Amino acid sequence: MRQVTRDREATSRRILEAAGDLFAAHGYDQVTMRMIAAEAGANVALVNRYFGTKAALFAEALATGSTIESVIAGDPAGLAGRLAHRLAVRLQSGATEPVTRMVDRAGTSPEIQAILRAHVEATVVKRIAAQLDGPHPEQRALLAATMILGTGSVRRLFGPGVIEAVDAEEVEARLRSMFEICLRP
Amino acid sequence: MRQVTRDREATSRRILEAAGDLFAAHGYDQVTMRMIAAEAGANVALVNRYFGTKAALFAEALATGSTIESVIAGDPAGLAGRLAHRLAVRLQSGATEPVTRMVDRAGTSPEIQAILRAHVEATVVKRIAAQLDGPHPEQRALLAATMILGTGSVRRLFGPGVIEAVDAEEVEARLRSMFEICLRP
DNA sequence: AGAGTTAGTAGACGCTTGTTTACTTGTCAA
DNA sequence: TTGACAAGTAAACAAGCGTCTACTAACTCT
Numbered sequence: 001m002r003q004v005t006r007d008r009e010a011t012s013r014r015i016l017e018a019a020g021d022l023f024a025a026h027g028y029d030q031v032t033m034r035m036i037a038a039e040a041g042a043n044v045a046l047v048n049r050y051f052g053t054k055a056a057l058f059a060e061a062l063a064t065g066s067t068i069e070s071v072i073a074g075d076p077a078g079l080a081g082r083l084a085h086r087l088a089v090r091l092q093s094g095a096t097e098p099v100t101r102m103v104d105r106a107g108t109s110p111e112i113q114a115i116l117r118a119h120v121e122a123t124v125v126k127r128i129a130a131q132l133d134g135p136h137p138e139q140r141a142l143l144a145a146t147m148i149l150g151t152g153s154v155r156r157l158f159g160p161g162v163i164e165a166v167d168a169e170e171v172e173a174r175l176r177s178m179f180e181i182c183l184r185p
Numbered sequence: 186m187r188q189v190t191r192d193r194e195a196t197s198r199r200i201l202e203a204a205g206d207l208f209a210a211h212g213y214d215q216v217t218m219r220m221i222a223a224e225a226g227a228n229v230a231l232v233n234r235y236f237g238t239k240a241a242l243f244a245e246a247l248a249t250g251s252t253i254e255s256v257i258a259g260d261p262a263g264l265a266g267r268l269a270h271r272l273a274v275r276l277q278s279g280a281t282e283p284v285t286r287m288v289d290r291a292g293t294s295p296e297i298q299a300i301l302r303a304h305v306e307a308t309v310v311k312r313i314a315a316q317l318d319g320p321h322p323e324q325r326a327l328l329a330a331t332m333i334l335g336t337g338s339v340r341r342l343f344g345p346g347v348i349e350a351v352d353a354e355e356v357e358a359r360l361r362s363m364f365e366i367c368l369r370p
Numbered sequence: 371a372g373a374g375t376t377a378g379t380a381g382a383c384g385c386t387t388g389t390t391t392a393c394t395t396g397t398c399a400a
Numbered sequence: 401t402t403g404a405c406a407a408g409t410a411a412a413c414a415a416g417c418g419t420c421t422a423c424t425a426a427c428t429c430t
Binding site: 167178 | 213214215290292306325332336337338343366367
């Protein structure tokens with residue numbers, strides 16, 4: 001009696017959105033199928049019916065959400081600056097993209113680990129590496145990923161606005177220099 | 186009939202060690218009290234008897250294990266180099282300290298988050314900040330923590346030896362430059 | 371208008387979790 | 401040697417989990 005109109009597409013979309021929001025907010029392990037169903041205003045059985053399993057739903061939510069691609073794409077010369085700006089903003093604001101938060105809150109379930117690895121590799125490491133000249137581009141892209149994921153962990157532990165109090169521009173400048181060093185040939 | 190001698194101290198020490206190893210290897214959520222008891226060769230009820238709750242046991246294991254203190258302590262001038270070396274080694278070897286792995290594998294349980302935050306703040310951020318001159322030492326220490334925690338995430342996702350194949354010394358040199366930038370006044 | 375397809379629901383299944391209770395057994399002082 | 405205290409054990413508890421099955425009700429098409 002919850003649904004007034006019966007619309008499979010709309011319902012499964014609401015489920016996917018709810019899953020993305022909740023996984024990003026609380027992490028894979030802390031989110032239950034019942035929470036997702038409730039948030040989407042749908043029945044638990046439908047979630048399994050449409051997405052099969054919890055891990056599959058996570059994978060789909062991960063793939064659906066917006067990624068960091070837009071920041072990486074563009075002029076290779078400004079890549080370090082763009083990444084630094086993005087991270088500085090993320091460290092301060094409470095409003096970060098669900099996808100990046102999903103990565104650093106995903107927990108340690110083995111079946112999720114593989115999904116995450118593939119996602120980070122495809123959307124972050126490989127895309128950054130593609131912009132780099134010189135030997136071992138993936139190695140340097142991995143160092144950049146280290147910083148990106150590190151800000152995620154720091155934010156998770158210390159909350160948003162942890163660096164806000166002090167000079168934000170100086171932090172961004174420092175981050176830019178660090179990215180330049182780890183990205184340059 | 187498991188125990189030949191009855192020794193409370195020895196048993197609780199074995200439990201604590203087993204908990205530390207397992208938490209570090211698989212993360213808080215993936216480790217069950219029964220796994221810990223089995224690994225320690227003890228009974229499940231004893232774990233609760235001696236440590237109260239799972240979260241309390243985690244906190245105690247976190248506090249017991251060796252920390253990164255030894256790397257931070259020492260000549261402030263060589264701090265960047267020591268941290269870079271430690272991280273480079275961590276990225277390559279399979280043998281990392283339990284405690285640092287515990288931090289990056291700890292998952293997202295709310296009650297664990299506070300414990301972790303306090304631990305990282307006390308043993309990493311404050312200790313690094315204490316070595317720094319100039320304004321906002323904690324801000325720079327936090328950036329260093331970002332890199333430290335980032336290597337943890339990268340290692341979790343991509344496994345040990347991810348950067349091993351290529352030039353390890355170059356990676357360490359790059360990390361050192363990055364640390365120097367984020368730590369300098 | 372009626373039959374058939376399908377979205378949606380209620381409820382239970384089996385399993386695992388952290389924790390507790392009631393009991394047994396080894397150890398040591400008197 | 402015996403009695404008491406503490407270490408250790410087995411089993412169950414209640415709650416929560418992901419998943420599945422059987423059922424109801426709405427929409428569509430002829």
